[in-house]
């Protein structure tokens with residue numbers, strides 16, 4: 001299995017990162033992609049990827065768009081052989097930590113960078129439908145994943161029409177706010193589905209017992225796989241093999 005989105009630069013992993021990666025591998029998560037969310041964290045993500053033989057992304061999350069000026073630094077980080085995608089980038093109209101025009105500038109610049117470099121894009125969209133899809137469409141983005149999909153049917157349809165891969169997290173295990181995903185996940189074509197933990201966030205709510213300090217980690221990806229397989233009425237082994245193949249295809253992993 002491949003966890004396509006893990007925030008291992010997060011401070012909650014500072015003291016036991018080695019054990020976290022070892023547990024992931026022990027749980028069958030052969031590799032993972034460390035998410036970069038700022039210039040500094042993208043640099044750190046590449047370092048972690050190098051140290052543990054993993055992969056990473058280079059990008060600026062929409063929360064930090066107000067500090068963005070240009071993509072020069074991201075471009076140099078993206079030259080690192082471990083960096084397999086540009087992002088996470090996108091729009092977040094839920095928290096609105098950055099003004100919308102700044103978010104759009106930061107987003108389109110990264111889409112352009114990814115396409116210039118021939119790298120796939122790791123996309124974030126929260127409460128930003130349909131503006132997000134309009135931008136992706138107008139920029140003619142070819143290779144990308146809508147990470148941590150939590151939206152409704154029309155949003156999913158729009159992403160699939162754009163040819164995006166769709167990343168599913170432990171949100172699907174949340175009986176309060178993720179129930180709709182149990183049905184929607186069936187509408188994602190088999191060759192478009194990706195799995196991710198988004199650790200340390202989004203700890204699957206149905207995990208018993210809940211982990212210490214409720215911190216999510218890549219070793220919990222099999223739990224998400226099982227929930228997805230159950231929703232699809234299929235064998236976890238099959239779904240696991242498919243989603244792994246999809247991750248390899250999109251991110252060009254060996």
Ligand SMILES: [Zn+2]
Nearest residue numbers: 088124147148
């Ligand atoms: Zn995100």
